[in-house]
Amino acid sequence: MPSVITSTATLPPKSARAGSAKTSPVRDLLALTERPDVISFAGGLPAPELFDLDGIRDAYAAALSTPAVLQYSTSEGNARLREIVAAQYTAEGLPTAAEDLLVTTGSQQGLGLFATTLLDPGDVVLVEEPCYLAALQTFALAGSRVIGIPSSDGALDLDALDAAAAAHAPKFFYTVPTFQNPTGRTHDLESRERIAASAMRYGYRIVEDEPYRQLRYSGDALPSLAHFAPDHVLSLGTFSKVIAPGLRIGWVRTTPDIRPAVTIAKQAADLHTSTIDQAAAAEYLASGRAASALSRIRAEYAARRDAMLSALPSALPDGSTWNTPDGGMFVWARLADGWNATTALGEALAHDVAFVPGAPFYAGAPDERTLRLSFTTYAPERILVGMSRLGAAFQTDR
């Protein structure tokens, strides 16, 4: 036996990848948005009063009529639930079988499963600039090198995508094609065709994240990228925006070549998603109540979007710009020359209103004039009060 060392040795350090996942510098500021008197357009929260609490409670009671829902289940997930999701894809023009799908604990987990399956430290991932924040965190924890693809005039720079693909041999391009977080931007049909063609030409995969797809308030539905490049596209979906986020039920749609590896990654991640939540989600979707709840949610969110858009001209400084999303939860704005969104947030909080500065969403150099406004949390009248406060904040700060 080795000789006794009396002093305690130092604890080993954390992993390098844990150190590379940064906490956001605006997190402290955003903690202030939780004051009850603040009208916060910062969070990406669905409206709880629109949840179908009664329908969901009935679905849980039905699911909990058999002890089988209390037992361990398969990593792939509830067969009935996967058949319902597969039928939705097929009805929307993308033929899908239950075997193509694996149920995840929210679509955030799906992102992690693809990272585990595809990324080794140092591998390159292409992202849209700006990009969904938690995706950047996942790719950082995988030790990957993230390269942002810029936009011009609100559309992805497709030549920059081709050039980055040629230069860096990426493992995949991560995109939220419809009503993106944070920008609300949707890739049009031609962009989708060209992104898919680029993946096929340069031999990289596409991870298509579609949390907002079913929250469309205007315009026509667009095909999945998988329609144009079926072997190259992996998709992520979720019920967080159409049933409720508290269930934490999402799914991945995989290509056959990586399916066994994704299943092993899922086993290692949490064995399987809650048997009870999965069975309740299947009950709820089969009951027909989900479809009517979604119609109600869409109509109400459309009114909220319109209320915010109507108030923006008087709320933001002259010379600011913003987009008009056809769906989702977010409006993306760019303040007039000379403004800084992080500085402006301080003044906004003094007026009991909040938004998220755009800077943390950038993988590379941020545009400090940008900000994200969520329009789903409050009824239209309350949105107008908040926008009026925002106008007052920008007046004060001038």
Added chain:
Amino acid sequence: MPSVITSTATLPPKSARAGSAKTSPVRDLLALTERPDVISFAGGLPAPELFDLDGIRDAYAAALSTPAVLQYSTSEGNARLREIVAAQYTAEGLPTAAEDLLVTTGSQQGLGLFATTLLDPGDVVLVEEPCYLAALQTFALAGSRVIGIPSSDGALDLDALDAAAAAHAPKFFYTVPTFQNPTGRTHDLESRERIAASAMRYGYRIVEDEPYRQLRYSGDALPSLAHFAPDHVLSLGTFSKVIAPGLRIGWVRTTPDIRPAVTIAKQAADLHTSTIDQAAAAEYLASGRAASALSRIRAEYAARRDAMLSALPSALPDGSTWNTPDGGMFVWARLADGWNATTALGEALAHDVAFVPGAPFYAGAPDERTLRLSFTTYAPERILVGMSRLGAAFQTDR
């Protein structure tokens, strides 16, 4: 724009770490155990008829009385649930605050969070030989180098632990100290003190996985390793064995130095565990019904263990050995000289009975004579029928 390449480029390969997670060679054999006529001692499944279905259904109904349970929640988890778990630790002699705990989607996820927080590719992890299979999978996916610490006479070889720690500077030692999976073995008080002292001396952490702690049928409770080395020990717990596994609710008990990194890893893993399942678990525990259900489960599992132990002498070949666990779900046996457990499984399946060969549980060279028998799934009479079939199989194979 680059010139068009007409042929489709090859898809990029999977990650090296995904390739290193092996599927088990006995998996095909075990698929046969799902035939309804097979009495399977192979799975580690709790007995569904002992679940408190009514109590759990009532808890979900109570939790689903407010829309707040349908909303996103914090990554740390339900405050009430964490307070209940903290009070349990404190009552058992290990002072614990709610802030020390983070709720996970089963304790399997906790293992992944510690891997993300602590392991870079190439880092060394020490494990008990044999070891819980899904832990080996998690460490393989983290790209770590796993070194098994052998046992002698059913107890961990503590000199080998010290020697491996001195030679390899491990990040942590992973242990299931109480009623281990697969062996049912429990580290006694002296072993616990020495394992803790080794971690302090050589400066590595201990990840203590305690899924079976509350399933004790004989003997006295033993202190957590954290009692002896509070700065070095990270613990994993779960309700899978005491409420039901379908909820997928576990927790990690962390030291303050890694808590922010674990929280970020949890955000990246799945944002948070199901708000509904967490609230229902807290309701159920607070109702007092969990304690009486656990008493019933313990009494019944003790009877099942005793039934299996009583039948083992006539079931296994002469010269075989096995242990007498004080709790948990498993008996570990070693067949007499000349036998091979994987070969024997084929004959057992021909007699409609199954077990798991021990070989897949080894990180290094396996002991091909070992096997694991789970005693929790069936009532005592059915266990005796299965053991009688096992005896017939070994007679045939002789």
